[in-house]
Amino acid sequence: MDTSRRRVLQLLGLSAAALSAPPVLDALAAGPPAAEPKIGTAKEALTARQWAMVIDTRQFKSEADVAPLVEACHKIHNVPKFDFKRWEIKWLWSTHYEQAFSGTTSTRFLSEEVAHRPFLVLCNHCENPPCVRACPTKATFKRESDGIVMMDFHRCIGCRFCMAACPFGARSFNYRDPRPFVKETNQLFPTRMKGVVEKCNFCNERLAEGKLPACVEASEGKLKFGDLFDEQSEVRELIKTNYTIRRKVNLGTEPAVYYIV
Amino acid sequence: MLELAIKGSKRYYGWIALLLGLAGVGFLVYLKQLDFGLGITGMNRDVSWGFYIANFTFLVGVAAGGVMVVLPYYLHDYKAYGKVTILGEFLAIASVVMCITFILVDLGQPMRVMNVLLYPTPNSVLFWDTVVLNGYLFLNLIIGWNVLEAERQGVHYQSWLKPLIYISIPWAVSIHTVTAFLYCGLPGRGFWLTAILAPRFLSSAFASGPALLILLCLIIRRVSNFDPGWKQIQSLAVTVAYAICINVFFLLCEVFVAFYSQIPEHMDHLKYLFVGLHGHGAYVPWMWASMTLMVIGIILLVNPVTRKNELTLIVGCICVFFGCWIDKGMGMISGGFVPNPLHEINEYIPTLLEGLITIGVYALGFLVLTLLFKIAVSVKEEVRV
Numbered sequence: 001m002d003t004s005r006r007r008v009l010q011l012l013g014l015s016a017a018a019l020s021a022p023p024v025l026d027a028l029a030a031g032p033p034a035a036e037p038k039i040g041t042a043k044e045a046l047t048a049r050q051w052a053m054v055i056d057t058r059q060f061k062s063e064a065d066v067a068p069l070v071e072a073c074h075k076i077h078n079v080p081k082f083d084f085k086r087w088e089i090k091w092l093w094s095t096h097y098e099q100a101f102s103g104t105t106s107t108r109f110l111s112e113e114v115a116h117r118p119f120l121v122l123c124n125h126c127e128n129p130p131c132v133r134a135c136p137t138k139a140t141f142k143r144e145s146d147g148i149v150m151m152d153f154h155r156c157i158g159c160r161f162c163m164a165a166c167p168f169g170a171r172s173f174n175y176r177d178p179r180p181f182v183k184e185t186n187q188l189f190p191t192r193m194k195g196v197v198e199k200c201n202f203c204n205e206r207l208a209e210g211k212l213p214a215c216v217e218a219s220e221g222k223l224k225f226g227d228l229f230d231e232q233s234e235v236r237e238l239i240k241t242n243y244t245i246r247r248k249v250n251l252g253t254e255p256a257v258y259y260i261v
Numbered sequence: 262m263l264e265l266a267i268k269g270s271k272r273y274y275g276w277i278a279l280l281l282g283l284a285g286v287g288f289l290v291y292l293k294q295l296d297f298g299l300g301i302t303g304m305n306r307d308v309s310w311g312f313y314i315a316n317f318t319f320l321v322g323v324a325a326g327g328v329m330v331v332l333p334y335y336l337h338d339y340k341a342y343g344k345v346t347i348l349g350e351f352l353a354i355a356s357v358v359m360c361i362t363f364i365l366v367d368l369g370q371p372m373r374v375m376n377v378l379l380y381p382t383p384n385s386v387l388f389w390d391t392v393v394l395n396g397y398l399f400l401n402l403i404i405g406w407n408v409l410e411a412e413r414q415g416v417h418y419q420s421w422l423k424p425l426i427y428i429s430i431p432w433a434v435s436i437h438t439v440t441a442f443l444y445c446g447l448p449g450r451g452f453w454l455t456a457i458l459a460p461r462f463l464s465s466a467f468a469s470g471p472a473l474l475i476l477l478c479l480i481i482r483r484v485s486n487f488d489p490g491w492k493q494i495q496s497l498a499v500t501v502a503y504a505i506c507i508n509v510f511f512l513l514c515e516v517f518v519a520f521y522s523q524i525p526e527h528m529d530h531l532k533y534l535f536v537g538l539h540g541h542g543a544y545v546p547w548m549w550a551s552m553t554l555m556v557i558g559i560i561l562l563v564n565p566v567t568r569k570n571e572l573t574l575i576v577g578c579i580c581v582f583f584g585c586w587i588d589k590g591m592g593m594i595s596g597g598f599v600p601n602p603l604h605e606i607n608e609y610i611p612t613l614l615e616g617l618i619t620i621g622v623y624a625l626g627f628l629v630l631t632l633l634f635k636i637a638v639s640v641k642e643e644v645r646v
Contacts, residue, residue, distance in 0.1 A: 085305065085607075086300070088306050095603060098604070099603040099604060099605060103526055103604075121603075134385055134386070134387070136377050137385075138382050155376055156373075157370050157371075157374055157376050158369015158373075159369075160309040160367075160369070161386075161443070163309040164310060164444075165447050167447075167602050169307065169603050173306065174298065175299050175302075175305075194299075195298055197369075253448065
């Protein structure tokens with residue numbers, strides 16, 4: 001009895017090996033694997049070592065000055081509009097000096113003009129981003145080529161560790177399916193599904209086509225965008241010739257958004 | 262040994278049915294959450310972790326607390342704990358099961374959870390938390406099961422278990438240290454940015470875990486023929502007494518640093534929790550309840566007269582357990598997120614639905630705990646006879 005059982009098992013094992021042999025042999029016999037498709041760069045694409053933004057806050061007087069920028073950003077990126085605050089999603093928004101620079105600079109006895117000025121806030125695309133450090137799946141990552149902190153909406157597991165790690169509150173989570181709340185869908189940019197995190201991407205999809213970020217384009221010169229490490233760039237020139245501040249520099253994340261106050 | 266779990270009294274089956282019912286309700290509500298998204302919870306853009314992660318954090322502590330019986334028995338040869346080590350290990354298993362379930366129900370895209378292993382990211386603390394929690398689960402399963410099986414057969418457990426037992430001791434410390442590192446390594450979250458967070462987590466773990474174990478031992482004494490032993494319970498009570506004192510001491514250290522340095526980013530979270538900030542103070546009564554419970558716990562457990570009295574011991578342990586639960590569960594997470602990085606206040610209040618899911622997860626954990634304890638107690642009864 002035992003011998004026959006052993007025999008049956010042997011036969012089963014042999015047949016399994018025989019059945020699995022062809023695909024294995026095929027794989028070994030096949031030539032070198034076809035070269036992986038390469039992602040090229042368009043000729044007109046804008047490139048940089050580290051993209052940076054300079055916001056000339058002196059030119060923003062009221063909400064009317066920032067609304068078109070926010071509108072442009074949220075429209076092309078299919079950012080949903082919720083009336084219920086808990087589900088709110090925002091990539092670019094305006095706040096007061098006191099909020100934008102809490103813990104950074106003195107916010108007491110401000111000049112009335114500054115206190116009333118709207119301050120645009122967005123992802124800072126930090127040179128040393130804590131959100132990237134926190135992400136357990138590399139769904140958020142710093143692109144080597146130009147320093148943009150990007151999101152892979154298809155890899156994100158929705159653990160929201162990046163939201164806890166971000167010291168600027170720049171990230172939003174899709175607490176429900178956002179698609180019904182996008183008024184007009186821009187077919188050129190992906191919509192998101194529920195359960196993933198999203199944030200400003202410095203318009204990497206536009207840079208690839210040689211266009212400046214949507215908010216910069218809509219700002220009529222109030223926002224400047226360029227390579228932080230190019231001495232000739234407009235942003236470097238502005239930083240050199242103006243007194244600029246950044247949010248929470250004491251944390252060492254090296255934000256790439258500079259404010260002229 | 263599994264068969265022991267399905268041979269029980271009517272009362273036992275009634276309890277199992279109740280737990281299954283609660284877990285079932287939780288599961289149905291979870292299906293709703295899966296369909297709609299995490300929008301059914303009270304979480305928002307500012308408080309992006311809530312009740313699930315709070316309970317996860319607390320239960321990692323309960324799991325780590327089991328080591329307080331394993332360590333004296335295996336390292337110091339404290340023979341008396343031979344009767345209760347298995348209970349500590351099985352409590353750890355049930356707690357880790359709850360921890361992992363809480364993480365899963367908190368994920369926005371749970372079906373993608375394997376991405377953590379597909380794209381391992383050593384710079385993420387969450388990756389390490391996955392590793393240590395699952396490791397701890399398997400260590401306790403293997404050790405607990407084999408030691409109990411050996412006891413049932415009347416033989417000494419296999420020698421290859423010994424290294425695993427030794428590894429499990431620092432491993433218990435690691436699960437709660439790594440869990441604390443989830444929080445305390447984040448720039449710009451003043452409430453969590455403190456090197457004492459991991460020690461604080463451990464001290465509350467070594468208070469709440471053994472406190473629960475004492476209560477469970479007392480229940481086992483009532484409902485079974487196995488007596489975990491009054492001496493063992495008393496030794497555990499001493500552990501709880503020391504741990505809860507250290508926990509409160511650590512908390513006071515935090516309060517001192519925040520309020521003597523007067524750094525707003527560190528003070529404001531504590532102010533929000535204990536006295537309210539800019540008119541917002543949903544957690545104020547809870548935090549004071551937590552402090553009161555922990556102080557009552559200290560008084561009842563440090564004083565030998567009340568510690569040796571069964572009734573006051575029970576009250577003391579319940580106080581310690583719930584005091585730690587409020588402090589570490591509700592306060593730790595909400596307090597860290599409010600005020601937000603822009604110094605705005607958006608309070609977080611859990612919703613009924615997320616409460617039901619939470620109860621469901623607890624029911625699942627207690628189901629696992631009941632089955633494991635039933636097996637352990639049945640073996641002990643067998644061996645004694």
